[in-house]
Amino acid sequence: MLNSNKNLKRNMPRDVFLHLFVVFTLYWLAVSFITLCWQYINYFFPDALVLRYDHQSYVWPIRFSVASLIIVLPLFILASWYLNRIYQREKVVRESKIRKWLIYLTLFIASLIIIGDLVTLIYNFLGGEVTVKFILKALSVLIVAGAVFGYYLDDVKRSEPSRLGKYFASVVSLAVLTAVVGAFFIVGSPIKARLFQLDQQRISDLQSIQWQIVNYWQRKEQLPQQLSDLQDPISGYVVPTDPKDQKPYGYNLKNSNTLTFELCATFDLDGEAQYGLKPRAVYPVYDDGTPQNWGHSAGYVCFERQIDRQLYPPLEKRK
Numbered sequence: 442m443l444n445s446n447k448n449l450k451r452n453m454p455r456d457v458f459l460h461l462f463v464v465f466t467l468y469w470l471a472v473s474f475i476t477l478c479w480q481y482i483n484y485f486f487p488d489a490l491v492l493r494y495d496h497q498s499y500v501w502p503i504r505f506s507v508a509s510l511i512i513v514l515p516l517f518i519l520a521s522w523y524l525n526r527i528y529q530r531e532k533v534v535r536e537s538k539i540r541k542w543l544i545y546l547t548l549f550i551a552s553l554i555i556i557g558d559l560v561t562l563i564y565n566f567l568g569g570e571v572t573v574k575f576i577l578k579a580l581s582v583l584i585v586a587g588a589v590f591g592y593y594l595d596d597v598k599r600s601e602p603s604r605l606g607k608y609f610a611s612v613v614s615l616a617v618l619t620a621v622v623g624a625f626f627i628v629g630s631p632i633k634a635r636l637f638q639l640d641q642q643r644i645s646d647l648q649s650i651q652w653q654i655v656n657y658w659q660r661k662e663q664l665p666q667q668l669s670d671l672q673d674p675i676s677g678y679v680v681p682t683d684p685k686d687q688k689p690y691g692y693n694l695k696n697s698n699t700l701t702f703e704l705c706a707t708f709d710l711d712g713e714a715q716y717g718l719k720p721r722a723v724y725p726v727y728d729d730g731t732p733q734n735w736g737h738s739a740g741y742v743c744f745e746r747q748i749d750r751q752l753y754p755p756l757e758k759r760k
């Protein structure tokens with residue numbers, strides 16, 4: 442008995458670390474998986490009240506959740522497997538207070554989440570605000586929290602590790618793998634994400650150039666003959682170039698009298714194809730809420746613009 446106590450005392454830092462690590466990774470897994478499920482729901486059941494469709498509003502949570510699941514799940518399984526091996530050699534570790542405290546803390550948190558989830562569901566139902574989207578989100582939380590609660594409630598009652606742990610790990614791994622693979626069909630591959638960012642930078646550059654052309658007209662009452670005319674060493678403005686090959690963007694002065702011009706760029710991806718099933722306003726909007734027309738196909742695309750003399754009068758006449 443004295444030898445067992447010595448071993449327990451000698452291995453206490455190891456036991457505390459492993460149990461804390463398993464519980465922490467479990468929480469991280471649960472939150473990441475629920476977040477990923479919610480983004481799936483947002484994607485397939487878009488909110489009709491949302492007037493503008495923001496691709497990045499669900500892409501970045503999906504990417505972070507996928508990255509978390511890919512890294513954290515193997516660590517959780519490995520740490521749990523190592524703990525079970527320790528339990529087989531040193532049964533006193535399985536009966537340690539740190540393990541039981543953390544398990545009951547997990548049960549407490551899971552039970553609160555389940556209760557809160559059910560209360561919210563009934564509250565919204567009584568208020569007539571229950572939608573398919575809301576029900577699916579509430580159900581995803583209930584399933585994850587219920588699975589965690591059921592597994593650890595069974596585990597804390599046992600004196601030895603149960604075979605249920607292997608099945609639990611297999612089911613969790615399969616669910617996570619399915620969710621991760623499915624996410625790539627929504628956000629695309631890393632290569633496509635890179636091309637998407639390049640196209641976004643091109644649109645941002647064209648917006649900057651467009652504003653500089655309007656500013657040039659207001660100050661000089663004429664349109665620039667070429668983009669290099671916009672260079673301003675005093676303000677420090679430098680006309681941007683394509684982020685991939687550094688080639689200049691296209692500019693065509695179509696009609697000086699009607700103040701009509703074109704801005705052109707070569708895009709890697711089709712604009713609508715980048716934004717999921719039901720794209721709306723593809724890029725940001727003007728201050729007055731009207732959408733900017735920056736929709737584009739893949740390849741070389743030109744955007745025709747005409748300056749409204751009343752909306753953007755010369756600065757001298759404005760005075």
